[in-house]
Amino acid sequence: MPAQLAIHGGQPSAFRISPTAMAMVVAAHVGVALLLTVSRTLPITPPRPPLMVEVITAKAPTPPAPKAPDITPPKPKPVAKQERVTRAQDVPVLAAKPMAQEPVANEAKTLPPAPLPPIQTPPAPAQAAPAAHAVPVPAATPLPPKFDADYLDNPKPVYPPISRREREQGKVLLRVHVEASGAAGKVELGTSSGYERLDKAALAAVSRWRFVPARQGSEAVAAWVTVPIIFSLKD
Incomplete structure (x- = not known):
């Protein structure tokens, strides 16, 4: 309830506050004091950074591009030319008689080459017979002495x-x-x-x-x- 200011004879009278207003002011001060006290005792927790979630989507393999159809037109087959076959006229051929060769008077007669004389090779020197290795004759075994004759x-x-x-x-x-x-x-x-x-x-x-x-x-x-x-x- 607001305080009322009474003015008597053009001069303000003594300032009066109602008990209800006073109680509200005191309660407001007490509340502010409590808030300050609590804010000092409670630890201030810093705000957590926001959690970033990145969604990775797997890319589907791109299908190979389809081959373009071969639209090359086929080559035209060569047209065989029709050749005119002309048959040769059957012409009779006369058999020619073989002419006998006349002997040439001045023809040189080839004679076989004369045989070469045989080459005489000197006889190989007779090899000396290897000398027989002398076999050492073993010494005769000595006969022991006898005492029972x-x-x-x-x-x-x-x-x-x-x-x-x-x-x-x-x-x-x-x-x-x-x-x-x-x-x-x-x-x-x-x-x-x-x-x-x-x-x-x-x-x-x-x-x-x-x-x-x-x-x-x-x-x-x-x-x-x-x-x-x-x-x-x-x-």
Whole structure:
């Protein structure tokens, strides 16, 4: 309700505001204050940019352009010219008689060429027969010495009496170097019988033996030979 201004005697009287107007003014101020307060406390959200949507439409493949029809007119076929066939008149042909050729008096007679004399080639030199390769004749295998020939009369080793009483027996192998003369040059003990007395008895006997010397062809040579000596109580 608007305020009323009372004028008395040409001068304005005291300014009066009605309570209703005052309440409305106060309410308006309070509302403005609340709006300012809320606007300060609430965050200001910036406006979002508008979403752009682009619709891509697939283009349909353009069909190939149809070929233009061939409108070239066909070439006219050449018209065969009618040729007039004229038959030759049958003219009788007289057969001509062959004329005999007269022999030419001055015709040169061709004679065959005379044969050339044969070319004599010198005989090839006789090749010398290849010399036969000399085959080396292998040397004759030497024959080993012999000690068991009957005519040698080599005595048997003496069996030691003590060895008999002790029941000692065994086999002795001796290596003998036989000279070209047939004598025992060197006697060595190859394999022992296990008893010294038997070994010594064998060495003493064989060192006095005679041998048939080894031979290479017709020549006597020195060589080694193994002589076994057996001591047995059954003998």
